[in-house]
Amino acid sequence: MSTPVRGLTVLYDAQCSLCVHLRSWLLRQRQLVPLDLVPAASDEAKRRFPRLDHSRTLREITVIGDRGQIYTGPAAWVVCLWALAEYRPRAHWLATPAGQPFVRVTMLAAAKYREATASGAAAGTPCDERCSVPG
Template structure:
């Protein structure tokens, strides 16, 4: 299964999993809440990626990378990323274990990869929107022109006219 880092844990049983998710991503938090409501055959601990708890529970992994790619850590040190992490997460759920077995086949792996890529595209679009809403990454000139790396140049007009009137954004 691609995306699995062994760490010398071949054959070690998985008794508990830590799922590191992006707490700033609406899709990730929706899925986190959905996972919490599912019947679990293998307990899933849902931990915000990059948090103090994540660093405490999962030392030695690249916590910056966990913010950009789903990461699942097994209790024996197994690390799953990307599509493999989703397949193993489904495997941990009572109702979705059969689907996980189907997704672990070569044709199923292509479907799992496509789902992960679609989620990544959504997450990136959401991040871009957050940056625009926060004014981050945008260059605003005094004459009313704003440059955003995503949208390019936009004219909003001057913030105030000479007589002191305010022009709304």
């Protein structure tokens, strides 16, 4: 018997304009499962989740379920959509083999956007580790 997820914590990069925009968007949606959005690698995140690799949470979206489930990469994007009333059916489809390529393309596009908008990118300096393309 599986225990239902009753809440999710989304760790987001508070220094990334795309991440901050998506945080705001998530908060405006009707949630079937409550989402708690916490800046990645913040004191609060480190206090709540001391065993996480917090530098990794700045490079890759990380979502933690109320029972300790950890979702990263494509699974994290899908579980965020699954928590939303309007997007749950789409999340079910995105979790299938047919939908997984769409999740991958979306993640690659987001990584490219982050790379292009990271501080210093416009000045020609290399992007730091936060811009890496998800595995």
